Amino acid sequence: MKEVALVIIFNHNYTANIKPLTLLYGNRFKNIFFVIPFYNGNLPNVINVFEKSCFFQGYISSALNQIKKEGFKYYLIIGDDVFLNPSIEETNFKNFFNVNEDTAFIPGPFLLSDPSETRPSRPYAPYWNSIADAQKFDVIQFGFHSEKYLPSKSEAKMLLNRHGFDFSYKIPRRMFFPKPMIRFKEGIRHNLQGIKLLLKNIPNLVYPKPLKYPLIGSYSDVIVISAKHQENFISYSGAFAALNLFVELALPTSIAFAYPKIVSEIDTKYKGETYWYYSHNECEKKYKKSLLYLTENFPIDTLYVHPIKLSKWK
Structure with missing residues (x-):
C-alpha cells in the first residue's frame, strides 16, 4: 500500500492556488490531490465536487470514495489556506500527528x-x-x-462516550x-x-x-485519518453533508463514530497556530505576508499556521 495522500480542500473555485501549493508540498508528498468545487479543468489530480463549502465533509467523502482504490494507508487532509510545518512530509507525518491505523487526528474536539x-x-x-x-x-x-x-441516538451517544x-x-x-x-x-x-x-x-x-x-464540535481544517476505518467515516460524513450539518460538527462527530481512538493537539508535542476573525492582520504582520519568511521563521513546536491566504502573500 502507499503510505499517505495529501488531500487539499478548496472552499471556493480558486484554481490559481494549485500551482503555489504544488510548489510548496510537491517535494514532500508524492501523492497530492486537490478537491475543488465546480472545477472544469483537466488536471488528473483534481477532484471536482459540488457541495457548499460550509458542508465540506461532503467534499472529503466524495474525494476519498474516488481515491481509496489507489490503496493509501492514510489521508492527511488540510484546507488550502493551511500552512503545514515545513518539516512535515510523508515519511514522518505520523510522528507529528501521533496517529496509527486505529486513530484519527482532529485539532480540538469538544x-x-x-x-x-x-x-x-x-x-x-x-x-x-x-x-x-x-x-x-x-x-x-x-x-x-x-x-x-447514521447510528441511532443511543448508539451515537455510546460512540461518543x-x-x-x-x-x-x-x-x-x-x-x-x-x-x-x-x-x-x-x-x-x-x-x-x-x-x-x-x-x-x-x-x-x-x-x-x-x-x-x-x-x-471541533476546528476541522486539519485532519488525519487511516484507511482502516475509512468506509464508515465516508458514509457518516457523506450522510451529514446530505443533512446540511455544519462541517465543524459533522467531521469531528464522524471521526468519533468511525475511529476507535481520537488524538488531538493536547496529545501531540506540536500545536496549531490559528488566527480568528479580528486577528487575521496579526498573522500577516507577524510573517510579513511572505511564504519564504514564514518558512524560514516557522515557529518551533507548531503543526500549522492558519489562515494563509495565498492570493495575498508573496
Whole structure:
C-alpha cells in the first residue's frame, strides 16, 4: 500500500492556488490531490465536487470514495489556506500527528455542553457560533433515510462516550454568554461582535434549546485519518453533508463514530497556530505576508499556521 495522500480542500473555485501549493508540498508528498468545487479543468489530480463549502465533509467523502482504490494507508487532509510545518512530509507525518491505523487526528474536539472548553476556534469561549447549528439539526429530514447511514441516538451517544465525551442533550445557559465580552486590546470590531453575540443569544439565556442528536464540535481544517476505518467515516460524513450539518460538527462527530481512538493537539508535542476573525492582520504582520519568511521563521513546536491566504502573500 502507499503510505499517505495529501488531500487539499478548496472552499471556493480558486484554481490559481494549485500551482503555489504544488510548489510548496510537491517535494514532500508524492501523492497530492486537490478537491475543488465546480472545477472544469483537466488536471488528473483534481477532484471536482459540488457541495457548499460550509458542508465540506461532503467534499472529503466524495474525494476519498474516488481515491481509496489507489490503496493509501492514510489521508492527511488540510484546507488550502493551511500552512503545514515545513518539516512535515510523508515519511514522518505520523510522528507529528501521533496517529496509527486505529486513530484519527482532529485539532480540538469538544463537548457542546462544556463551558470550560477553550480549544481552537472558540475566541468567545465558552460560546461557540455553531452551537446554533447543532440546536436546529435533526437527523429526521424529508427525502433522506438517515437511519440507514447514521447510528441511532443511543448508539451515537455510546460512540461518543467511548472517547470520554459524556454527551448531554441539555446545554447550560452559560454556554451562550461570550466572555470576556469586552477585550480592550482587541479593538472596537471585536467588542461589537461580542455584544452582537450576547444580544443574539438572549433567547438561549432564558431557555437553551436542547440538542436533538449527539454531536461534538471541533476546528476541522486539519485532519488525519487511516484507511482502516475509512468506509464508515465516508458514509457518516457523506450522510451529514446530505443533512446540511455544519462541517465543524459533522467531521469531528464522524471521526468519533468511525475511529476507535481520537488524538488531538493536547496529545501531540506540536500545536496549531490559528488566527480568528479580528486577528487575521496579526498573522500577516507577524510573517510579513511572505511564504519564504514564514518558512524560514516557522515557529518551533507548531503543526500549522492558519489562515494563509495565498492570493495575498508573496
